[in-house]
Every structure is written in structure tokens, then in C-alpha cells.
Amino acid sequence: MLTYPASIPLSTRSLTRLTELIRDRRRALGGRWRRLPAQQQALMALAHLRNGDTLTRLAAGFAVSVATVWRYLREAVDLLAACADDLTAAMRRAARLAYAILDGTLIPIDRVADQRPYYSGKHKRHGVNVQVLADPAGRLVWASAALPGAV
Incomplete structure (x- = not known):
């Protein structure tokens, strides 16, 4: 090694x-x-x-x-x-900002036993969907729990 x-x-x-x-x-x-x-x-x-x-x-x-x-x-x-802040605290923090950035991404995963909910037709792959709220400088304010890719 x-x-x-x-x-x-x-x-x-x-x-x-x-x-x-x-x-x-x-x-x-x-x-x-x-x-x-x-x-x-x-x-x-x-x-x-x-x-x-x-x-x-x-x-x-x-x-x-x-x-x-x-x-x-x-x-x-x-x-x-x-x-980490919960969604309520993150929204209070975001309300004080001039603007906030909301974006999501699909994180690829290996297939799981129940594949259907994790398959994203848009990306043509299996994954989990994570939504992110950031401040104007791009610093993370809040991130959602990992949701199935079809969400």
C-alpha cells in the first residue's frame, strides 16, 4: 500500500x-x-x-x-x-438579506432496492435531490434533507 x-x-x-x-x-x-x-x-x-x-x-x-x-x-x-439551523431560523436569517439564492442539485447514488423514487428522468440517473438556500456571497444558510431524485 x-x-x-x-x-x-x-x-x-x-x-x-x-x-x-x-x-x-x-x-x-x-x-x-x-x-x-x-x-x-x-x-x-x-x-x-x-x-x-x-x-x-x-x-x-x-x-x-x-x-x-x-x-x-x-x-x-x-x-x-x-x-445547523432549522428551516424557520434559516428563513428568518434570509429575510434580513437583500436577496437569497435558492438552488437544488441531484447527487448521484448507487441504485437501491426500491429504485423508482430515486430515478430522475430529467438527469437520466439515480440520485437524491438536495435544495440549498445561500446568501448573496454564496455561503450556505440552509440545506434540505436528501429527497428521492424523482422529487
Whole structure:
């Protein structure tokens, strides 16, 4: 197995914030032993979210199992989602802006057992539809839950 250094186009502030969230969660759960320190878990999650690194590549890079990577990523994503505004708060924030940008995108997925709702005829592929509300500078204000691609 060959390894190589890589970079993530994010600020250290993002890494620090996610690391703090993970540390707080670990303290709340108790003194359970973890395979990776909080900062490494945060780095793994940001590499996956920003660069799209696969679970297998992350497992090899951080010397943990694929199951551990999946569990750590789920925990980090859940912590980030808990910090996000709900739609009501996002609409209040958007009302204070000169204008807001509303857009949606289809994120491709592998086929699932019940394929029909996830097939987008417009894009001719399976996926999930995510709606996004952004401020004039393009910063994320709110993102919807992933809806089936046919929505």
C-alpha cells in the first residue's frame, strides 16, 4: 500500500470547530476508548465531506477498519447536522438579506432496492435531490434533507 500527502481546501477553523464538537460529545458519553483522537476523526470526516475520499481510502490512510471509518463519519455528520439551523431560523436569517439564492442539485447514488423514487428522468440517473438556500456571497444558510431524485 502506497500513501501520499494530500490537502483539503478548508480553514483550520473548520477542523478546530469539528474537533471541539467531537471532544464535547466524547466527554458527554463518558471515558470510552477510541481508536483515533478527536482531531484525527475530524480530519477524516472533513476529507470525506470536502474531497469525497472513499471509506476504503480513508480506512487505509488512518489505519482503521472500514466499519470504524463509517461509524466515525456518521458521528461527525450527525454533530454537524445538529448545529445547523432549522428551516424557520434559516428563513428568518434570509429575510434580513437583500436577496437569497435558492438552488437544488441531484447527487448521484448507487441504485437501491426500491429504485423508482430515486430515478430522475430529467438527469437520466439515480440520485437524491438536495435544495440549498445561500446568501448573496454564496455561503450556505440552509440545506434540505436528501429527497428521492424523482422529487
